[in-house]
Amino acid sequence: MNVHDVTNQYAQQMREHKRTLLNAQKSAAYAKFALYLILGVRKPKDGQLETHHRGMYLLLRSLTPPQRMTGVQVLMEDEEDDVMLLQLYLQEDETIRPAIDVVTVGTILLVKEPYFKVTANGQCGPRVDHLSDIIHIQRDDTRVPYAWRLQLIDLNQSAETLKLEGNSAMAAKEYRDVITEYTYALRQTTTENEIEIIKRNRSLAFLRTKQFDAALADTGFPNFGPNPAEKALFRASEALYFLKRFADCWDVLELLCKPFQAPASGGGSESSPAALGSRYIHRPVEVKQTGSKGRGLVTTKAVKAGDLLLCEKAFSHAHVSDEIGSAGGNAKISLLINTENNKVLLGGQAGLITIIAQKLYNNPSVASAFNSLYHGSYKGVSASAVDGEPIVPYRENRGLENAFGSPVSSLLSHRKMLTGKPKADKTHHSCGIWIMASYINHNCISTARRTFIGDMMIVRAACDMEPGTEVTFWYRSPEYKLTNGSGDKFKHWGFVCDCAICKDARETGFGAAEDRRRLLRSLKQIFNLPALHDAQIVKVERLLKAFDDTYTHPADQVPRLPLCDSHLVLVWAHASRRYWIKCLGSFGNVLTSLGFVAVGVDSSTTRFSITKWGLVINTLVEVFLHAQAAFTGIEAMEDAKRAGEYAKAAYKIILGENTTFYKTYKTVDETFRNLRMSRCAKASKRIALLVGKVHEVEKRLTTKSFEVEDRARAVDR
Numbered sequence: 058m059n060v061h062d063v064t065n066q067y068a069q070q071m072r073e074h075k076r077t078l079l080n081a082q083k084s085a086a087y088a089k090f091a092l093y094l095i096l097g098v099r100k101p102k103d104g105q106l107e108t109h110h111r112g113m114y115l116l117l118r119s120l121t122p123p124q125r126m127t128g129v130q131v132l133m134e135d136e137e138d139d140v141m142l143l144q145l146y147l148q149e150d151e152t153i154r155p156a157i158d159v160v161t162v163g164t165i166l167l168v169k170e171p172y173f174k175v176t177a178n179g180q181c182g183p184r185v186d187h188l189s190d191i192i193h194i195q196r197d198d199t200r201v202p203y204a205w206r207l208q209l210i211d212l213n214q215s216a217e218t219l220k221l222e223g224n225s226a227m228a229a230k231e232y233r234d235v236i237t238e239y240t241y242a243l244r245q246t247t248t249e250n251e252i253e254i255i256k257r258n259r260s261l262a263f264l265r266t267k268q269f270d271a272a273l274a275d276t277g278f279p280n281f282g283p284n285p286a287e288k289a290l291f292r293a294s295e296a297l298y299f300l301k302r303f304a305d306c307w308d309v310l311e312l313l314c315k316p317f318q319a320p321a322s323g324g325g326s327e328s329s330p331a332a333l334g335s336r337y338i339h340r341p342v343e344v345k346q347t348g349s350k351g352r353g354l355v356t357t358k359a360v361k362a363g364d365l366l367l368c369e370k371a372f373s374h375a376h377v378s379d380e381i382g383s384a385g386g387n388a389k390i391s392l393l394i395n396t397e398n399n400k401v402l403l404g405g406q407a408g409l410i411t412i413i414a415q416k417l418y419n420n421p422s423v424a425s426a427f428n429s430l431y432h433g434s435y436k437g438v439s440a441s442a443v444d445g446e447p448i449v450p451y452r453e454n455r456g457l458e459n460a461f462g463s464p465v466s467s468l469l470s471h472r473k474m475l476t477g478k479p480k481a482d483k484t485h486h487s488c489g490i491w492i493m494a495s496y497i498n499h500n501c502i503s504t505a506r507r508t509f510i511g512d513m514m515i516v517r518a519a520c521d522m523e524p525g526t527e528v529t530f531w532y533r534s535p536e537y538k539l540t541n542g543s544g545d546k547f548k549h550w551g552f553v554c555d556c557a558i559c560k561d562a563r564e565t566g567f568g569a570a571e572d573r574r575r576l577l578r579s580l581k582q583i584f585n586l587p588a589l590h591d592a593q594i595v596k597v598e599r600l601l602k603a604f605d606d607t608y609t610h611p612a613d614q615v616p617r618l619p620l621c622d623s624h625l626v627l628v629w630a631h632a633s634r635r636y637w638i639k640c641l642g643s644f645g646n647v648l649t650s651l652g653f654v655a656v657g658v659d660s661s662t663t664r665f666s667i668t669k670w671g672l673v674i675n676t677l678v679e680v681f682l683h684a685q686a687a688f689t690g691i692e693a694m695e696d697a698k699r700a701g702e703y704a705k706a707a708y709k710i711i712l713g714e715n716t717t718f719y720k721t722y723k724t725v726d727e728t729f730r731n732l733r734m735s736r737c738a739k740a741s742k743r744i745a746l747l748v749g750k751v752h753e754v755e756k757r758l759t760t761k762s763f764e765v766e767d768r769a770r771a772v773d774r
């Protein structure tokens with residue numbers, strides 16, 4: 058047996074010894090627990106509940122293993138042997154960090170400014186919502202009361218023994234123990250080389266516990282020395298990746314790959330990433346003041362529809378499966394109720410708060426980017442740390458003004474839409490925070506669209522933009538509004554949309570709204586018929602024309618969304634009869650209803666071209682594909698090619714990429730067959746919804762009941 062083996066054996070014995078001690082403590086704890094049950098309530102000294110005891114602290118030692126309820130609960134004792142139930146909130150999910158890793162028998166915690174609350178069983182105890190209000194006290198801390206030190210382990214172990222204890226904790230995946238042991242080891246005298254090894258090992262434990270700042274610091278970044286260790290580089294790159302410092306991450310990975318590459322002629326020999334020069338992703342956008350909407354994102358140069366504006370990985374992301382009824386989907390839904398403002402957060406949103414709090418607490422370097430985001434009337438604290446610990450202010454919807462719902466894959470959602478498969482319940486949707494995208498304001502007539510691949514958000518221009526144009530996207534997709542505009546749709550964000558569509562909706566008088574409603578009902582009746590004959594097509598065209606006439610502003614200023622579906626039905630109806638010119642006419646009407654301006658949408662010699670982009674809705678790809686078929690039908694091949702290119706451009710805007718275009722729209726024929734079958738039904742359903750909505754809105758405006766009016770109409774017939 059060599060010295061190393063002996064030390065290793067000793068380290069394992071020490072861990073065993075510790076376990077035995079903890080078990081002994083556990084037995085004592087259960088006796089105290091019984092006492093707690095008999096004697097019950099532990100009140101704060103001044104008897105005050107539900108208030109922070111400013112300037113005070115509690116020093117507590119845990120008596121029992123923890124229990125995970127909505128928070129982590131554990132019985133604690135103080136120096137006077139008083140027992141109380143401590144509740145810790147905003148702790149990571151059990152799958153990420155088991156409760157036993159947060160606190161276990163014998164853990165000593167300092168609770169700052171304790172806040173006592175009555176618990177569900179009528180007892181009372183401290184509850185902690187601010188992560189920074191809890192300090193884990195290490196066993197060699199002078200604040201540990203003398204009586205609690207006795208059971209503890211020999212503090213004069215060598216760095217080597219402590220390191221080996223850390224190693225065996227690493228093998229057991231007990232990462233918090235790993236960090237503690239290595240930290241003790243580093244306090245003992247040891248060699249430079251040993252320090253480097255221990256730190257490198259500790260950085261792995263920091264990575265596993267998502268403490269990326271600390272992990273990075275332990276790798277030696279940015280100066281890895283003349284012979285950088287592979288593990289140091291690899292761990293540094295992982296930490297940088299999760300800190301979203303992609304340019305630095307890239308540089309470190311290059312350094313890592315260097316020994317495996319063929320020697321480059323004339324290359325330098327620097328081993329510092331800083332010396333290699335960082336790469337920055339040049340985005341054509343910047344944050345600027347935008348007047349009444351606060352800050353916003355504006356273009357720094359001219360961009361074309363489809364150009365990439367932003368590609369950003371989430372700062373924090375709460376994943377909820379899109380699959381209906383799947384294990385990861387609705388099986389476990391977080392719920393957060395705020396009894397003060399009567400707000401309930403469900404699923405992804407409730408989970409996101411904990412994820413953000415943990416990220417800020419574990420990685421102080423990312424806090425300023427998050428804290429600079431819009432936070433309404435909420436006033437945070439000016440300091441960022443206290444006692445060397447980061448401050449993580451708690452507010453249940455802090456940051457949620459900046460959160461966006463996200464499908465796991467926009468592509469899959471789009472394909473589901475094409476095949477008519479049911480959508481997942483959006484109530485518990487995945488959501489996240491994307492720092493740069495959080496500066497984008499809403500506009501129903503948006504200039505950009507966002508799309509998702511996992512937690513990556515891609516934002517593309519939805520129209521051509523001059524430098525200095527504000528980039529906007531939909532917080533909620535524009536409705537087919539008829540009367541009162543967005544109403545309280547954006548209440549959560551604290552604004553009322555003043556886009557041209559919403560303004561027009563608000564300004565539209567009761568009479569015009571009533572006309573629109575009547576016309577929509579007639580359209581719905583026609584679309585509900587089993588087939589669409591020529592006579593009905595003529596009738597639809599007449600109704601659509603009448604509807605169009607109810608608008609006072611031109612369509613390129615106020616798009617007419619309610620008409621778009623019906624015009625698309627006509628595109629299909631004419632295409633299926635091979636009435637190509639009429640098909641192009643209806644295609645032009647779809648574009649117009651969406652606010653586009655186009656030329657050459659006919660059989661004239663003017664080449665087909667879009668001079669102004671309008672609303673890029675999901676069905677736009679299909680619209681262009683129909684136009685491609687119609688131009689082909691009249692042998693305008695150049696225009697057909699153009700229409701195909703526009704279909705691909707629209708696809709890119711809607712889905713962020715166009716490499717999957719042909720796979721999604723396999724063959725135009727097959728796609729059309731699927732779409733044709735559902736088109737009338739869809740239009741009818743959408744109109745039914747629309748009529749329903751108008752009904753509701755107008756019910757609020759007038760005491761007249763539409764039910765009564767419906768019956769009157771029935772008598773007329």
Ligand SMILES: C[S@@+](CC[C@H](N)C(=O)[O-])C[C@H]1O[C@@H](n2cnc3c(N)ncnc32)[C@H](O)[C@@H]1O
Binds near residue numbers: 351549550
């Ligand atoms: C995600 S932030 C957008 C960035 C924000 N303007 C800022 O200054 O950081 C959302 C907030 O921006 C403002 N906002 C966004 N769109 C708006 C709009 N169309 N009209 C008025 N305010 C808007 C609202 O205050 C909203 O709560």
